[in-house]
Amino acid sequence: MELELYARVLAELARGQSELRLVLARYGLSEEEWASLSARCEAALDVPDDSDDASELERFAAAFAAAQAELAGGPASFEEWLEVLAALHRGEALPAALERLKWTLDRYLATQAHWAPRVAKDPQLNARMHVVLAQAQRR
Numbered sequence: 001m002e003l004e005l006y007a008r009v010l011a012e013l014a015r016g017q018s019e020l021r022l023v024l025a026r027y028g029l030s031e032e033e034w035a036s037l038s039a040r041c042e043a044a045l046d047v048p049d050d051s052d053d054a055s056e057l058e059r060f061a062a063a064f065a066a067a068q069a070e071l072a073g074g075p076a077s078f079e080e081w082l083e084v085l086a087a088l089h090r091g092e093a094l095p096a097a098l099e100r101l102k103w104t105l106d107r108y109l110a111t112q113a114h115w116a117p118r119v120a121k122d123p124q125l126n127a128r129m130h131v132v133l134a135q136a137q138r139r
Contacts, residue, residue, distance in 0.1 A: 003056065004063040006041040009034070011067035015106060065113035072106035075114035082129060084108065086136035 005027065012023045024034050044056045069075050080101075087097035098108055119125045 002037060003041055003044060003060050006037055007060050007063035008067045011064055011071060014068070015071060065110070068106065069110035069114060072104065072110040075111040076103070076107060078115060078125065078128075081111045081115045082132045084111075085129065086132050089133045089136045 009023055009027060009029075012018060012026075013020065020034075021031070024031065029037070041060075045060055047054055047057060075081075084097055084101060084103065087100070088094060092100075094108070097103075098105060115125075119129050
């Protein structure tokens with residue numbers, strides 16, 4: 001539970017829309033409690049080089065991505081995400097593509113975190129992505 005709270009607070013801070021004391025207040029944390037929580041979580045995430053156990057890092061990454069997605073209003077649809085990827089594949093700069101499509105960077109990052117692992121594991125999604133990117137390259 002601590003790691004998820006840590007991820008949530010960091011996701012809110014990463015948006016840059018609130019200062020630390022306001023974010024901490026939303027979670028009922030003092031700055032001293034936050035410092036203690038941060039130290040414990042950083043220690044838990046510090047995986048020795050000779051360790052193969054990345055479970056805490058994976059748990060943190062999943063919690064951080066979920067918090068980002070929630071804060072961004074959730075991930076976009078697969079087809080919307082493909083539209084952004086196609087624009088990037090054609091050479092359009094990310095900021096320009098996001099502005100044209102009326103996306104925020106938060107929404108893009110949440111959508112990327114949502115769909116990229118699914119495409120890596122699902123042959124049908126992967127095939128659909130390759131078709132769209134091949135079509136984009138021909139334009």
